[in-house]
Amino acid sequence: xxxxxxxxxxxxxxxxxxxxxxxxxxxxxxxxxxxxxxxxxxxxxxxxxxxxxxxxxxxxxxxxxxxxxxxxxxxxxxxxxxxxxxxxxxxxxxxxxxxxxxxxxxxxxxxxxxxxxxxxxxxxxxxxx
Ligand code: THU
Numbered sequence: 001x002x003x004x005x006x007x008x009x010x011x012x013x014x015x016x017x018x019x020x021x022x023x024x025x026x027x028x029x030x031x032x033x034x035x036x037x038x039x040x041x042x043x044x045x046x047x048x049x050x051x052x053x054x055x056x057x058x059x060x061x062x063x064x065x066x067x068x069x070x071x072x073x074x075x076x077x078x079x080x081x082x083x084x085x086x087x088x089x090x091x092x093x094x095x096x097x098x099x100x101x102x103x104x105x106x107x108x109x110x111x112x113x114x115x116x117x118x119x120x121x122x123x124x125x126x127x128x129x
Contacts, residue, residue: 004073007032008104008111011075014040014055021045027055028077031063031096034070039063056088060095071096081105081112089120 007030015028022045029041041059045052056076063071074092076084081103084092092101093116101119102111117123 003111003113004032004075004100004102007038007073007075008077008102010038010040011077011102012104014042014059015077016042018042018055019044022047022049022052025078025082027082029055029059030075031056031059031071032073033063033068034072035068037063037066037068039066039068054085054088056084057091060091064095071099073100073102075102075104075111077104079106083114083119089116090123092116093120093123094125 010030011028014030015026018026018028020026020043027043031039033039039059039062041055041062043053043055044058074096083103096116098116101114101116104111
């Protein structure tokens with residue numbers, strides 16, 4: 001079985017809930033909490049474009065609102081295995097720390113695995129303030 005198969009499966013399922021009428025680019029995410037619970041997220045676009053939310057941040061913020069204290073892995077599902085945007089990388093760094101991030105596309109190939117620090121080297125964080 002693929003590493004973190006359930007997490008990846010839930011990211012794929014969450015993608016089906018995405019609301020992306022403007023870009024057509026649907027994204028699903030799932031974040032694994034230290035409690036063992038998995039929290040889904042999907043992108044939700046807005047006609048006032050800047051109020052759009054990315055799937056990764058929906059998942060992470062939802063998990064925090066549900067009381068999750070920490071995170072151990074994240075999965076992101078798109079049509080092409082795309083990587084998280086810069087804003088999401090910042091939030092992943094601050095809220096999740098250096099965790100594995102699994103990226104999957106629609107093909108049945110193996111997920112691509114990165115870590116937070118690979119995607120966001122030399123990050124800005126609370127220590128800089
Ligand atoms: N999007 C995400 O949900 N996550 C990312 O990390 C990259 C971008 C969404 C935002 C927008 O709804 C669509 O993908 C196209 O940018």
